[in-house]
Amino acid sequence: MLAAVTLISLSACAEKEPPPAEVTARPVKSMLVAAPAQGGVRNFPGRIDAEHKAELSFRVPGKVVKLEVTEGEQVKKGQLLAKLDATDYQVVVKDRQATYDNTKKDFDRAKDLVDKGHISRRDYDKIEASFKSASAALEKARLDLRYTQLKAPFDGSVARRYIQQFEEVQAKQTVFSLMDNTQLEVKFDVPENLILRLTPAKTDAEKGGKVSVWAAFDTVPDKRFDLVFKEIATKADAKTQTFQVTYTMPAPAGLVVLPGMTANVTADLSRALEERVVHFVPVKAVSANGKLDSRVWVVDEASMTVAARKVSLGRMKGASIEVTEGIEPGMRIVTAGSAYLAENMNVTLMKQTEQAEPRAEDIPVMDKQ
Known part of the structure; x- marks a missing residue:
């Protein structure tokens, strides 16, 4: 009888115990942290210019x-390009020559007379000064006559002619634009953040060799032409905040490349950049704990729970922010609703097209991590 009563009592107690509470998993939007791209290879639009060029004038x-000569014509160093009417300059040379001859005779006589004491030193000095002045005037007249001929200062091609025959020109008025197209300059603009991460020492063998930079042209896109570093501008462009970098290359054989054309420049800066491993995540993926430390929520895909991970942040980039420390490739982090999560909370992963709307009653108390 007692056993029967006990059995009935236990059965009644068993019927009154509530069933175990179902654990509700919060849906979250997430992303996998990918390995950062190798940022050493950069592409830039380049501009071609002649390394040696000059604006020529009389x-x-x-x-x-x-x-x-005409535009586009190849010329040699010292070749005559244009000539002025030299008649007036020839007359001046003859006049200065006559003056020089007279003052030289006076000077030669004065040297003999002053030695014998027949003229004073003061008179001798005046005659000497007149002779030197006449000599300088003759030299200038001869130079002016020589300057009536304009000659090429180096081998090159006539890029442009600015005057016509029989035209009156002024001194220092541009007559020709001359370029040496055998050696070309390739110029391109580099952003400020890239310039700041370059140091002159990294162009030496000390850091594993020079930066590898090459150019390609649309006419032969599969062929590349190695470039040699020349200079970097020390002042940024006021509008774009970029710095102009100049490289050089010899004119390619069998390919017409002229100043003013464009090139596709590729720079392999892997050996020159001090790369940091960084990741960009959505701004919404980052929240703060009670100590205002930045954190992200990492999903453990085995247990489908989340855990906070402290991170260090860098710069903003649109709707993303740079994470410099705290996460690694392969981690899955929550990208939406991170402010409504708690340690070890169960979650389910949403599809990328879905978005969870947190409920006010589900907001946990912020932990002190």
């Missing part, structure tokens, strides 16, 4: 009586 005014 050093004296006059009428152009002869134009020896």
Whole structure:
């Protein structure tokens, strides 16, 4: 009888115990942390220019009586390009020559007379000064006559001609633009953050060799032409905040590359950049704990729970923020609703097209981690 009563009592107690509470998993939007791209290879639009170029002009005014070359013509160093009417300059040379001859005779006589004491030292000094002045005037007249001929200062091609024959030109008025197209400059603009991460020492063998930079052209996109570093501008462009970098290359054989054309520049900066392993995550993926430390929530896909991970942040980039420390490739982090999570909370992963709307009653108390 007692056993029967006990059995009935236990059965009644068993019927009154509530069933175990179902654990509700919060849906979260997430992403896998990917390995950062190798940021050493950069592409830039480049501009071609001649390494050696000059705007040529006469050093004296006059009428152009002869134009020896046309635009696009190849010229040699010392070749005559244009000539002014030299008549007036020849007359001046003859006049200065006559004055020089007279003052030289006076000076030669004065040297003999002063030695014998027949003239004073003061008179001798005046005669000597007149002779030197006449000599300088003759030299200038000869130079002016020589300057009526304009010659090429180096081998190159006539890029542009600015005057016509029989035209009156002024001294220092541009007559020709001359370029040496055998050696070309390739110029491109580099952003500020990249310039700041470059140091001159990294162009030496000390850091594993020079930065590898090459150019390609649309006409032969599969062929690359190695470039040699020349200079970096020390002042940024006021509008773009970029720095102009200049490299050089010899004119490619069998390919017409002229100043003003464009090139596709590729720079392999892997050996020159001090790369940090960084990741960009959505701003919404980052929240703060009670100590205002930045954190992200990492999903344990085995237990489908979340745990906070302290992170260090870098710069903003649109709707993303740079995480410099705290996460690694392969981690899955919560990207939406992170403010409504708690340690070891069960979660389910949403599809990318879905978005959870947190409920006020589900907001946990912020932990002190």
